[in-house]
Amino acid sequence: MARLIPLWTGRPLDDPTAIAEFLAPRGVAFARWEVGSEATALAAREALDDDARERLVALFRLELARLADAEGYPAADVVAVRAVPGVDEALARFDRVHFHDDDEVRAIVGGRGAFGFVGDDGRQFLLEVEAGDFISVPAGMWHWFYCDDERTITAIRLFRDSAGWTPHYRSTERGVPAVHG
Ligand SMILES: [Fe+2]
Structure with a gap:
């Protein structure tokens, strides 16, 4: 279950409704998706072949169709980060x-990670995510992402055009890493 930490208070929120209410006025959508046993098993694999990725997307077709109608995302695929050589360079x-120029839309189906954000007022907050957490970071919002030490996360991502993922950096500054506990 997600945990949100406003860095100016350090007091975490862990209720999904409270998290969604905190994030909505800041432009970030948050929801909980039901991740069933088949999706959980697929997301736990060490490697996902094309069939596994297609099946994972198919298991969420209802949620994805609803979002495609509402938000106009034409495509969905699966991103799987694993602790393999080169992972740290990729995550860096x-x-x-x-x-990004496109929204960053992710439904986490396995593993863990943390997004950090810079709000319009300059204050920063973290959102630790795991299976069942859906998040949409709007285009143009300053943010960052960390995996935890296991370097393992599996997510369905929605997009208009994968060119929209090119990151535009503010500086070489690294975001604050989350501490899972
Ligand atoms: Fe990003």
Whole structure:
């Protein structure tokens, strides 16, 4: 279950409704998705082949169709981060404060990670995510992302055009890492 930490208070919120209410006025959508046993098993695999990825997307077709209608995302695929050689270099693209030209939309189906955000008022907050957490970071919002030490997360991502994922950096500054506990 997600945990939200406003860095200016340090007091975490862990109720999904409270988290959604905190994030909505800041432009970030948050919801809980039901992750069934088949999706959980697929997301726990060490490697996901094309069939597994297709099946994972298919298991969430109702939620994805609803979002595609509401938000106009034409495509969905699966991203699987694993503790393999090169993972730290890949993750280092996203642990610096950045924004994208497209929304960053993720439904976490396995593993853990943390998003950090810079609000319009400059104050920063973290959202630790795990299976069942759905998040949409709007285009143009400063944010960053960390995996925890296990370097393992599996997510369905929705997008208009994968070119929209190119990060635009604010500086070389790294975001604050979350501490899972
Ligand atoms: Fe990002």
